[in-house]
Amino acid sequence: MDKELEHRFVTELENNQNIVHKVCSLYTNDRDSHNDLFQEITIQLWKAYPKFRGDSKFSTWMYRVALNTAITLYRKSKKRIKTKDYDSLIFKIKADEYDDTQERQLKLMYDAVKQLGDIDKALVFLYLEDKDYSEISETLGITEVNARVKMNRVKNKLRTILNP
Amino acid sequence: MLDELELLKKDWQKKEEHLPKLSYDQIYKMIWKKSSSIVKWIFYISIIEFILPHLLYLVPSMRNNLDIYSNLGLTNVFLVISILQYVVIFYFIYQFYKRYQEISVLDSAKQLTSNILRTRKTVKHYVIFSLSMVLLTFLMLIIGIYFSDNVLETLGLAGKMDSVPIEKAKFIIMASFAIFGVLFTLALGGIYFLLYGLLTRKLRRNFRELQKLEV
Incomplete structure (x- = not known):
């Protein structure tokens, strides 16, 4: 691992860190686990960096490693699960206080x-990031048809959560 | 709903300005930290599982058991079984290493999860094998006792069970070995599968989710 490689990696990650932050904000519920x-993800990206050939964009490559880490490799501790209940409670009260209907809806x-x-979240995340179904299916390892079917089910699921 | 998701998408893309911003130095420090990923956990726990059954032989009472084998006339059987056992163990370690090497964060989520679960499965088969060997060991001891003429001397019980007829004493010893053997195996198995279940619960759930639609 030479200095030049380190420098190139950190610079690229610094410029693209938003992708990682967005994954973290979806998969964690408090600042500590966000940083965790x-x-x-940074460690996993760095470990895999020597295999990054540059035939795809650094950001595209990041999506896969970041999601894989969040979905598969990352282990949540019990303490954080408690915080989650606490957070969503506050979240609900706040949502009820909103006057603006659109804001409240969001x-x-x-x-x-x-x-x-975890998997449904990844689907929604890639959708929100404006990825097409071929990229979604490749990242998750399912066929494109299945990715579409799954996305429709997620939409239905969201609808039921929103209108119980 | 579609419109609502579109609305969310627009808002999501505006959210960027609220995201935290880490400096070059902060990120640079992070790349030297140690990973605490599930793969690391599985790796270390698996190593312990490979070593643990062998540490049992270092316990003095286990070594005495080896003497019991020779006194019960099981030396050769024991030797053959030991050799077979080590061949199988090395096969498992090789398999485990090979599968562990295949785990890559650059695979798709499904492939990655599947590879981790396969690695874990190797260890699971190894543990089932080890537990069977424990049971087999107890079974051999019981058979040895059955055919032995000087059980009480061998087990160091001479003089302690004189009031009991020898056939009955043999039966009692065999039965206690059997019960202890089964309980011991169940306890080890219980601990292991609990650990295994907790460790891979998330992986198995996500893998099922990814598999659900595949025909």
Whole structure:
């Protein structure tokens, strides 16, 4: 691991850190675990960096490693699960206090997305990031048809969470 | 709903300005931290599981058991079984290492999860094998006792069970070995599968989720 490689990696990650932060904000519920997950993703990215050939964009490559870390490699501790209940409680009260209907709707939507399972979250995340179905299916390792079917089910799930 | 998701998408893309911003130095420090990923956990726990059964032989009472084998006339059987056991163990370690090497964060989520679960499965098979060997060891001891003429001397019980007829004493010893053997195996198995279950719960749930639609 030479200095030049380190420098190139850190610079690229610094410029693209938003992707990692967005994954962290979806998969964690408090600042500590956000930082924790950010660190784990950084470690995994760095470990895999020598294999990054540059035939795809650094950011595209990051999506895969970041999501894989959040979905598969990252281990949540019990303490953080407690914080989650606490957070979503505050979240609900706040959402009810909103006057603006659209703002309130958005709050409810974010809350609903946070309640989804790990895989569904990844689908929504890639959708929100404007990725097409071929990229979604490749990242998750399912066929494109299945990715579409799954996305429709997620939409239905969100609808049920929003209108119980 | 579609419109609502579109709305969310627009808002999501505006959210960027509220995200935290880490400096070059902060990120640089992070790349030297130690990973605490589930793969690391599985790796270390698996190593312990490979070593643990062998540490049992270092316990003095276990070594005495080896003497019991020779006194019960089981030396050769024991030797053959030991050799077989080590061949199988090395096969498992090789398999484990090979599968562990295949784990890559650059695979798709499904492939990655599947590879981790496969690695874990190797260890699971190893543990089932080890537990069977424990049971087999007890079974051999019981058979040895059955055919032995000087059980009480061998087990150091001479003089302690004189009031009991020898056939009955043999039966009692065999039965206690059997019960102890089964309980011991169940306890080890219980601890292991609990650990295994807790460690891979999330992986198995996500893998099922990814598999659900595949035909």
